[in-house]
Amino acid sequence: MFMSVLSFEQVSISQDGVNTLEDINLTINEGDFYYLIGKTGSGKSTFFRSIIAEIGLESGTASVAGYSLNTIKRSEVPFLRRKLGFVFQDFQLLTDRNVEKNLSFVLEATGHTNKDEIRFKIEEVLARVGMSSAISKRIHRLSGGEQQRICIARAILNNPVLLLADEPTGHLDPEVSLEIMQLFKELNQSGMAIIMASHDYNTMAKVPGQILKCEGGKIFPVASL
Structure with missing residues (x-):
């Protein structure tokens, strides 16, 4: 039986006083692989930032990797983040x-x-x-x-029990993008849950996963691109 690594129930998130996302109902289990699609500014980054407890919840209840985002203390945030992995589009390596x-x-x-x-x-x-x-x-x-x-x-x-990837193939050519995506799938098959924000629909079609769409302040599952 797969364990839940993320649970959002009727969650709303505000950023800079503006209600960005609302009524999010989502459960991610061990071994799940989700693509997160949506236009720039639709709230994908806000969603990621809420998962790592960088942005608080306006309402609703949420837990990630065993930590309640409603009651998590500032001193506990580093321990939450140790249970998460994050892959950036622009690498952010120490050159x-x-x-x-x-x-x-x-x-x-x-x-x-x-x-x-x-x-x-x-x-x-x-x-x-x-x-x-x-x-x-x-x-x-x-x-x-x-x-x-x-x-x-x-x-x-x-x-990590959950890996977040923000446009990880955005700066790569198609052949290399496919290799990187295959690597993510191998990690996923080992039981690691993955949520990947992406606009790389060609590669996504070759490496299928479940799809979430961020649009109109909502996040909801869709059957296809």
Whole structure:
């Protein structure tokens, strides 16, 4: 039986005093794979920011990775975020460091201190994304597709129960985009839930998933693109 990793019930979210999203009813379980589509400004980023407790709820009830978003304390937010992974369109890697230093930075920032354990975790995630040979390479020497694989490795370092991806193929050519999407599907098949904001409909058609649409202040499932 799959466990729920996200539950929103009649949730409304405001940003800068403006009601952005309302009446969200959504459950994401382990192993679910959802695309989140919608025009720029429709509220997709607001939804993601609410999941990581960056924006509070206006009304309704919500829980993510075992934490109530209604009652979560500021001191608990880092622990919630350790259960989540986030992949950005623009990579946000530290270009002055090599791959290992980029990944060790994340582990050290989330409380890991054992050097052997850190090295093992880094080698493990690089193997999962097909980048074992890049551990000592500088970021600027990697292609766009390789950098995105490192971003995915970074996102799964703490074995998240939910992975959020914001336009992860937005800057990649179609062939590389498909490779990256296949990697996400492999992670999903291991039980990791994924919500991916995307406009890359061609790649989405080749790597099917369930679809949520953000439109008119609502988020709702749709049968097809």
